[in-house]
Amino acid sequence: MSKKSPSKKAEVAVSDYDARLAPINVKLGQDEKIQLYRDMVRIRRFEERCLRSYQQGKIGGFLHLYIGQESIAVGCVSVMGDNDHIITAYRDHGHGLAVGMGMNEMMAENYGKYTGCSKGKGGSMHYFDPSRNFWGGHGIVGGQIPLGTGIAYALKYKGIKGACLAFMGDGAVNQGAVHESYNLAALWSLPVVFVIENNGYSMGTSQARSSAGPSLAERAAGYDMNWEILENGHDVLEVRDKVSQALKLAHEKSLPSVLEIRTYRYRGHSVADPDTTYRDKQEIEEYKRTKDPLMVFQNALLAEKTLTDDLVRKIDEEARAEAENSAQFAEASPYPTVEDIKKDVYWEIDNPADRKSQGALFFD
Amino acid sequence: MPVISYREALRAAMSEEIERDPNVVIMGEEVAQFNGAYKVTEGLLAKYGPKRIVDTPISEAGFIGMGVGAAMLGLRPVMELMFFSFYSVAFDQIFNNAANIRYMSGGLISCPIVLRGPANGGTNVGATHSHTPESIAAYHPGIKVVVPSNAYDAKGLMKSAIRDNDPVLFMENTILYGETCEVPEGEYLVPLGSAKVMREGKHLSIIGHGRPIQLALKAADLLKEKHQIDAEVVDLRSIRPLDEETILNSVRKTNRVLYVEEAKPFCSVGAMVACIIQEKAFDYLDAPVKRITSLDAPAIYSPPLEKIQLPTVDRIFQAALDVLK
Numbered sequence: 001m002s003k004k005s006p007s008k009k010a011e012v013a014v015s016d017y018d019a020r021l022a023p024i025n026v027k028l029g030q031d032e033k034i035q036l037y038r039d040m041v042r043i044r045r046f047e048e049r050c051l052r053s054y055q056q057g058k059i060g061g062f063l064h065l066y067i068g069q070e071s072i073a074v075g076c077v078s079v080m081g082d083n084d085h086i087i088t089a090y091r092d093h094g095h096g097l098a099v100g101m102g103m104n105e106m107m108a109e110n111y112g113k114y115t116g117c118s119k120g121k122g123g124s125m126h127y128f129d130p131s132r133n134f135w136g137g138h139g140i141v142g143g144q145i146p147l148g149t150g151i152a153y154a155l156k157y158k159g160i161k162g163a164c165l166a167f168m169g170d171g172a173v174n175q176g177a178v179h180e181s182y183n184l185a186a187l188w189s190l191p192v193v194f195v196i197e198n199n200g201y202s203m204g205t206s207q208a209r210s211s212a213g214p215s216l217a218e219r220a221a222g223y224d225m226n227w228e229i230l231e232n233g234h235d236v237l238e239v240r241d242k243v244s245q246a247l248k249l250a251h252e253k254s255l256p257s258v259l260e261i262r263t264y265r266y267r268g269h270s271v272a273d274p275d276t277t278y279r280d281k282q283e284i285e286e287y288k289r290t291k292d293p294l295m296v297f298q299n300a301l302l303a304e305k306t307l308t309d310d311l312v313r314k315i316d317e318e319a320r321a322e323a324e325n326s327a328q329f330a331e332a333s334p335y336p337t338v339e340d341i342k343k344d345v346y347w348e349i350d351n352p353a354d355r356k357s358q359g360a361l362f363f364d
Numbered sequence: 365m366p367v368i369s370y371r372e373a374l375r376a377a378m379s380e381e382i383e384r385d386p387n388v389v390i391m392g393e394e395v396a397q398f399n400g401a402y403k404v405t406e407g408l409l410a411k412y413g414p415k416r417i418v419d420t421p422i423s424e425a426g427f428i429g430m431g432v433g434a435a436m437l438g439l440r441p442v443m444e445l446m447f448f449s450f451y452s453v454a455f456d457q458i459f460n461n462a463a464n465i466r467y468m469s470g471g472l473i474s475c476p477i478v479l480r481g482p483a484n485g486g487t488n489v490g491a492t493h494s495h496t497p498e499s500i501a502a503y504h505p506g507i508k509v510v511v512p513s514n515a516y517d518a519k520g521l522m523k524s525a526i527r528d529n530d531p532v533l534f535m536e537n538t539i540l541y542g543e544t545c546e547v548p549e550g551e552y553l554v555p556l557g558s559a560k561v562m563r564e565g566k567h568l569s570i571i572g573h574g575r576p577i578q579l580a581l582k583a584a585d586l587l588k589e590k591h592q593i594d595a596e597v598v599d600l601r602s603i604r605p606l607d608e609e610t611i612l613n614s615v616r617k618t619n620r621v622l623y624v625e626e627a628k629p630f631c632s633v634g635a636m637v638a639c640i641i642q643e644k645a646f647d648y649l650d651a652p653v654k655r656i657t658s659l660d661a662p663a664i665y666s667p668p669l670e671k672i673q674l675p676t677v678d679r680i681f682q683a684a685l686d687v688l689k
Contacts (some may be wrong), residue, residue, distance in 0.1 A: 047453035063443065134434060143456050147424050150433020157389065157415070157439060177456070178684035179428025187421065268550075344471035345505050347529035358522060359557025359605035362505070363636075364643075 012061060017233075020300075022241035024079060030306050035316075036236055037301060040062065040070040040294050042088045042319045045084050046103055049323035050093070050110060050124075054271050059110045059115025059333070066094035068266040072197055076165055079247060080133075083155065083162025087135040087148040089169055090125035091197075091265075097133040103326035113333035120336045121344060125240035141202075142168060142175030149181040153194035156254060163191040163250035165243070170260075171202025173216045182258070186223040191250035193243065194220075194262040197233070203269040204278040217260035226257040233263035234293040238311040264291070372516035373540040374404050374480075377522035378442060378550065382412055385440060386577035388526060391418040392444025392481075402444045402482065402541055410434055424450050428479065429457035432531075434476040436465065440526055445481030448535055449495040462531040463506035476529045480522070483511075483598040484575060484626060486661045486674050496627040496664035498573070499636070501533045502604040505618050509603040513577040514530055515545045517601050522552025527557065537575045557605030559615065563677060565596035567644045568687050569614040571631060572624035573600040576656070576675045583680035595684060603633050611637060612645050619650040620687045624675055654687050656680055 028036075054063045056354045059074045066073065073094035077086065086287045095104050103116060110124045117127050127137040135151060138144035144211025153163045172178055173196060187191050196217060202210050220227035224250060231241060232238045232322030239261060246257040268275035288295075301307035303350060342362055347357040349362075368376070381388050385418045394401045396409040396419040420427040424445065431441035445451055451458060462475050480519040485494035502509040509529055512518040518536070525532040562577060563584055570580040577599045587593040600607065600615050615621055621641060623634035638653040 013380070087433075090679070117470065118468055119474070121470050122468040126468040128557075130436075130471050130472050135433075135473070136465075138461075140456055140460055143460060144431070146429020147436065147461060149426070150430035151437050152432055152433075154434040154437035154439045157434070159435075177425045177429060180421075181425040181430070183421060183423065183457075184426050184430055219663055254455035344467050347466065347474045347476075347506075350471055353527075356553075357508070357556035357558075357560075357605050358528070359607040359609075360600065361508075361605045362558075363606075363640075 016116050017237055019238035019241050022237070022242055024244045025237045033306050034311070036074055036318070037297055037307065039074045039098060040297065041315050042103070043070045043073065043108055045072070045096050045316070045323045046097060046106070046326070047093060047117050050107070051271060053107070053110065053327055056123065057294035058329055060112060061272040062090070062155040062272060063110070064091040064270045065265070065267045066091055068293070069197055069199060069263045070094055070259050070260060071234050071236040071239055071297070072163070072195070072263055075236040076195065076243045078286065079240050079244040080165065081162065083160050084247065085133040085135060085151050085155070085162065085274055086167070087144050087151065087164065088137065088167035089144055089172065091140050091169065092137040092349065093164070094128040095134065096129065096137070099129060099134045101127065101129050101132065101134070103322050104329040107326035108330040108333050110337060111330035111333070113330055113335045114340065115329070119340065119344065130324055142178045143170035144168070145178045147170065148194055148340065149185050151189060152185065152190040153188070154357060156191060161251050162246050163193060163239045165193050165195055167195045167197060169202065170196055170198040171210065172196070173219065182220060182223045182225065185256035186225045189254045190256055191254045192256045193246040194256065194258045195243070196258065197263055198260050199263050201269065201278065204273065206278065210272070211347040215260060216257045220258035227256060227267055228257070228259055231260045231364055233261040233294055233346065234291040236293060236297055251267065269303045316344065320348060365546040367544045368515055368547045369542050369544045370518050370536070371402065371404050373519035373581050374522055374546050375406065375408065375573050375685045377519040377526070379411070381409065381523055381526040382416055386433055386535060387438060388442060389416055389418060390442050391420055391427060393420055393422055393446050395419060400444070402538055404541070405444065415488040425457055429461060431477050432457055432462045432465070435475045436473050442478045442480060442526060445479060447493045447582065448481040448483035448497065448633050449478070449493050450495060451481045452495070457552060458506070459504050463504045464674040466561040474529050475531050477531045478525045478534055479531070480534035481536060482541070484537040484539060485658065485670060486539050488664045488665055488667045488670055489663035490674035493619065495618050496689065498535055498603050498660070499627060499631055499633050502633065506531065508605065509535065510556060510601065511535045511551050511574045511603060512601060513540070513574055515543065516547050517560070518669040519547055519558065520552050521601065524553050524556050532556070532625055535574070540575055540578070543578070549651070554601065556602045557607055558602065559598055559607035559610040561596060561610065562599050563595070563597040565594035566618055567593045567595060569596045569598055569618045570621060570622045570624060570684065571598040571600065571611060571614065572639060573603060576624040576626055576680070579582045579675055580680055582677045582685060586681050587684055588678070591685070592611060593684070600633075608644070609639060612643065615641055615645045619647070620646050622680070622683050622687050623651045623653060623655045624680055626658055628656060628659065628660050632657055649664070651677050654683050658684050
């Protein structure tokens with residue numbers, strides 16, 4: 001991993017780098033490659049179905065779509081071990097599917113239904129599945145980064161050889177909480193990998209208009225932390241390679257890293273963003289044409305005959321059907337009840353047999 | 365029974381819980397090597413070592429958020445805010461993350477963290493260091509708030525707070541740290557949400573929380589001495605959960621209420637308690653509920669004036685006479 005300036009990185013002959021030859025990728029079997037592809041397709045089809053539901057008025061609030069960034073969540077999660085944990089911001093659908101959450105519970109959450117992963121209490125921005133080491137789904141930009149640092153702290157405290165992948169967008173790097181987390185992680189050698197999914201725009205403000213300095217990851221150098229920029233965030237294999245190296249550093253030496261993964265989102269910041277003021281359509285089309293993560297990986301797998309046209313079609317149809325079914329499941333599910341509003345606020349209220357305190361916890 | 369200080373009582377509570385549960389970790393600015401800015405954690409590093417007693421940088425949003433994350437994974441961090449006033453630097457971590465994580469996850473995640481530190485004025489440290497945010501904290505469902513007024517309660521409440529599976533904001537008082545009372549050695553718990561009748565009386569109820577309870581007890585002595593008035597003094601001890609029963613029983617007995625607290629008057633705990641009383645015991649009231657709070661301005665520095673801005677024994681005494689008119 002590079003630790004100084006980007007120019008030093010260039011010396012290692014970037015052009016010779018081939019992610020396919022990385023040890024973690026060489027050992028991938030055909031089925032595993034197909035699964036990576038399938039996971040990316042499932043995210044895209046789920047997101048497209050979410051968009052339709054949103055446009056139909058079925059989903060409230062905000063909807064931040066992950067389309068264009070699928071290779072990151074899928075690549076990162078695919079190299080996580082049993083004791084590795086993950087936390088992210090509000091663009092969390094891709095991470096949720098990647099860790100193995102079901103489309104049904106996710107779509108139902110978007111619909112505000114009781115069958116949702118948070119019983120309809122969190123919404124699209126607040127998915128959680130601690131049984132799969134997924135700690136959210138957080139709405140405040142950068143606010144989840146101290147939490148991810150704390151998860152890493154707890155792992156180290158308990159003597160567990162694991163790490164936390166703490167995701168943020170490029171807008172989060174200017175939040176104080178992120179820098180405070182960097183400092184703590186570096187100071188105490190915490191096993192955390194800070195992953196910046198840099199899609200170029202913090203809402204409608206480009207990186208050039210929001211963030212000083214030559215790159216976002218390089219700020220880690222000020223904390224003497226390892227850092228690296230992944231130019232090819234659309235390449236799921238490169239993501240796997242670089243993230244697995246950072247995880248290895250966390251596992252074996254309990255060292256933190258900052259990875260800036262360059263990517264692109266095809267839709268607006270949220271669906272409420274008309275996406276007409278800060279970039280032109282040509283920029284989007286150019287990325288889709290040359291760097292679409294699904295297309296790039298599909299082409300590679302077709303070329304090596306891991307995928308066939310029939311299989312591509314089948315995977316796509318299955319993903320569409322799965323997403324469609326999730327919308328039907330969400331539609332048919334019940335809303336939470338009025339009584340549910342005051343549940344899941346206090347552990348003690350939800351576990352009355354074990355309550356130790358007295359008095360009123362709720363007020364009229 | 366040993367007589368120990370409020371500070372020693374807190375330290376004893378933390379020591380006992382450190383020994384009882386390997387997941388308890390004490391963190392904060394200057395809590396370890398420096399032995400605590402107010403010496404609450406004095407000696408703990410020597411006794412328990414740097415894994416359990418952790419000095420943090422001056423980085424409240426970072427280390428408190430880190431504590432919240434660690435609590436999600438099962439640690440029980442007891443985080444010291446050198447001054448509770450610094451909670452505002454970590455507001456997002458406390459009130460978006462600690463308070464809401466259980467709710468937004470549909471009950472899948474809990475957050476057994478304690479944030480503790482002194483929340484008081486009266487030491488001439490100016491407005492930035494003298495906040496009394498108990499009503500701001502208790503405003504947030506998901507949060508519990510405790511304000512002990514004496515050493516006995518400080519120990520028993522701290523032990524309960526550390527064992528609690530919900531986030532507890534534990535507000536202490538630098539002026540009380542040296543105050544002593546009888547405190548049993550070893551295990552006892554004061555449950556959150558149980559108020560205490562500190563003094564029985566029949567003519568009016570002086571209800572409140574925090575250090576003003578000590579002032580109210582002195583005022584009650586004066587009321588008895590000078591006017592043969594028997595004031596009942598009720599210490600809430602815990603703001604949320606709130607012991608409405610003990611409050612209402614006292615109101616039904618005396619029919620007159622004075623609420624005392626160090627916070628500012630607008631939207632204070634006293635305002636909430638007055639609301640509950642008028643709603644649930646209106647027919648028992650012979651006079652409007654009166655409140656004594658700090659005078660409604662940022663905490664003034666000037667030492668003689670700050671004494672006047674805060675509740676005083678005399679103000680409580682006079683207000684009690686007003687309630688009885």
